[in-house]
Amino acid sequence: MDTSSTHYLCLTAALAPAYNLQQPIPVTIEQLTGILCCTPRNVKFILRKLEEQQLIAWIPGRGRGIRSQMTFLRHIDEVLEERFQELVSKGRIKPAIELIGQYPVNEPLKERLLAVLDKQMGFWREPGSISGQEVLRISRNRAMEKLDPATVYTAFETYLLGHICSTLITYDAQNGIFLPGLAHTWEANESNTSYLFYLRKGVRFHHGRMMTSRDVKETLQRLIGLRSPAICHFEDIIHVELEGDYVIRFDLVQPNFFFLHLFSSIYMSIVPYDVDFAVHPVGTGPYQVVDLSQDVLVLSAYDFYYGIRPLLDRVEIWYLPHLASGVRQYQLTGASTSLNSLPAAEDGRSHNIDYPAVGCRYILFNFRKEGVHHHPAVRQAMRIIYNQLALIRELGGNRIMPADSFLPWQSSKYEFAEPQLEEARALLEEGGYRGEAVKLAYRACKEDQDEANWLQERSRKIGLQLELYPLGDYDLPDLVNQADLVICEEVLEDDWQWGMINYFRNESNYLHHLLLDSQKSELTEVLKPFARLAAGERAEILELAEGKLRDNDWVLYGCHMNKKAQLSQNLFGLEPGSFGFLDISKLWVKSGFE
Numbered sequence: 386m387d388t389s390s391t392h393y394l395c396l397t398a399a400l401a402p403a404y405n406l407q408q409p410i411p412v413t414i415e416q417l418t419g420i421l422c423c424t425p426r427n428v429k430f431i432l433r434k435l436e437e438q439q440l441i442a443w444i445p446g447r448g449r450g451i452r453s454q455m456t457f458l459r460h461i462d463e464v465l466e467e468r469f470q471e472l473v474s475k476g477r478i479k480p481a482i483e484l485i486g487q488y489p490v491n492e493p494l495k496e497r498l499l500a501v502l503d504k505q506m507g508f509w510r511e512p513g514s515i516s517g518q519e520v521l522r523i524s525r526n527r528a529m530e531k532l533d534p535a536t537v538y539t540a541f542e543t544y545l546l547g548h549i550c551s552t553l554i555t556y557d558a559q560n561g562i563f564l565p566g567l568a569h570t571w572e573a574n575e576s577n578t579s580y581l582f583y584l585r586k587g588v589r590f591h592h593g594r595m596m597t598s599r600d601v602k603e604t605l606q607r608l609i610g611l612r613s614p615a616i617c618h619f620e621d622i623i624h625v626e627l628e629g630d631y632v633i634r635f636d637l638v639q640p641n642f643f644f645l646h647l648f649s650s651i652y653m654s655i656v657p658y659d660v661d662f663a664v665h666p667v668g669t670g671p672y673q674v675v676d677l678s679q680d681v682l683v684l685s686a687y688d689f690y691y692g693i694r695p696l697l698d699r700v701e702i703w704y705l706p707h708l709a710s711g712v713r714q715y716q717l718t719g720a721s722t723s724l725n726s727l728p729a730a731e732d733g734r735s736h737n738i739d740y741p742a743v744g745c746r747y748i749l750f751n752f753r754k755e756g757v758h759h760h761p762a763v764r765q766a767m768r769i770i771y772n773q774l775a776l777i778r779e780l781g782g783n784r785i786m787p788a789d790s791f792l793p794w795q796s797s798k799y800e801f802a803e804p805q806l807e808e809a810r811a812l813l814e815e816g817g818y819r820g821e822a823v824k825l826a827y828r829a830c831k832e833d834q835d836e837a838n839w840l841q842e843r844s845r846k847i848g849l850q851l852e853l854y855p856l857g858d859y860d861l862p863d864l865v866n867q868a869d870l871v872i873c874e875e876v877l878e879d880d881w882q883w884g885m886i887n888y889f890r891n892e893s894n895y896l897h898h899l900l901l902d903s904q905k906s907e908l909t910e911v912l913k914p915f916a917r918l919a920a921g922e923r924a925e926i927l928e929l930a931e932g933k934l935r936d937n938d939w940v941l942y943g944c945h946m947n948k949k950a951q952l953s954q955n956l957f958g959l960e961p962g963s964f965g966f967l968d969i970s971k972l973w974v975k976s977g978f979e
Contacts, residue, residue, distance in 0.1 A: 390468040392431050393440045397461040398488050411452040462494050469498050473505050518698040529704045534654040535613045538893045540876050543651050550654030550668030553582050558879035563645050577640040584631040588691045590657045591673035598633040603658035614892035615652045643916040646883045671695045671970040695970040744876040745788035746943040751899045756869045762816035764938035769809035770843045771941050774801050780835055788942040810847040822852040826868035833872050861898050885927045
């Protein structure tokens, strides 16, 4: 049908709302030229094509003042669905998505189209490709966040940047050691006030130039110039010296035993000094960016990667916030595959991976907004309403254990109790609550929606008017101005100490924007000696900082989550990466014997 169906959809969208199917519509050629944006001659050609394909019946007007008559023979939904399937079957995902945005789509049709789209997600061998190119397509039901290592904070974008960029060193969380990255070795002086990195030779950026020590220095300078929300981590650096093209020295104002963690973090992903990463994302990672828009990110395996070339040739991430319909299913040789939880594959040819996330779900109060939640008794009442045991028992799902910390091993030490809801009523009275609405913000995802409705119902039972306020993705100004409290989830990197200190100090997250300056000063004072301490003492400092959040009820911990994946038995190289996502660069598909 190709262009004919597009012309038919265009005509029906303009004319059909006023007329029924099979009802003649009086029109003129001049009127149709305006709708189809073409000449009268082309309009007549299009009409002939539509007639031939039995999409319309056309009776030309004969004589002065007599209008032609056009009758639509097929329903717009039917033609739209056929056109959508045609585009998707040819791998033209973007035009197919645009089709849904151009024409009115009812919910039943939308679900059918999403089912068609879902079948195009997952792992594919491109038809007609001599080399058998393997492609992974992933869909995300939210908008893309800014893809820049200097400013990134969201887990998924951080994960993607880890495939585009490389750091000087990497952290092996399982063994608690650092491994070579872009630097093949490194050393520190006895006082840990100066660090030397020796860079690999022959490492190419995606735009072809060789990496040198100047790129490392300019990467740090870029964080400073862009006022990166993570720049506070690097404030000990007072001088950077290039000791040749492949050796770089960092001098510090004081001993820093946490310094290597900083240079394995996403913020110190080395980017070229001669390219604006914000305009052209260029790194040294296993994948290079070949397409980037608000709808899709396309990554292609980089043949000149200094490490081991990825086995998957291309990765497409489709951002479909306006098409969100819950969990996406990814097909691979007849079995379901997902980076999220999925129902069991029908043919049973799958296996599950469970990886309990380091981090938890929690509620954070907005102290920037006036309200009854400033009274400790009201926050204590919310602690009873948001009870961890009741949350897991009544909502279940991937909520696997009650949380009293971001760290599951810390939570396991705590003995949880479940007070009666009526105890919260007395605390509300003590806090001066008089029936006013308390606004709870949440994101448009299933876990948040379930918890928001659950909290609203429990609050109603004790007379607390909890008003639900859905948020756009990471809409901080809206949150600060409107909400009294917000449902959050924090998932930490494998390097959990880095994840924790970044949570406390990073200026782009909810904690930074919703606490008062005086509260943040208290946290800063607790964390001040952090970088000068050994690992065990750093853990104690982080525990003290969490105690500030917990004991003052600034944060109400909820539950730890289990991130599940159901994967085809044909999928190999399954290595969880940062935040529990699979390391795409290690994946490959095994076809096996027929």
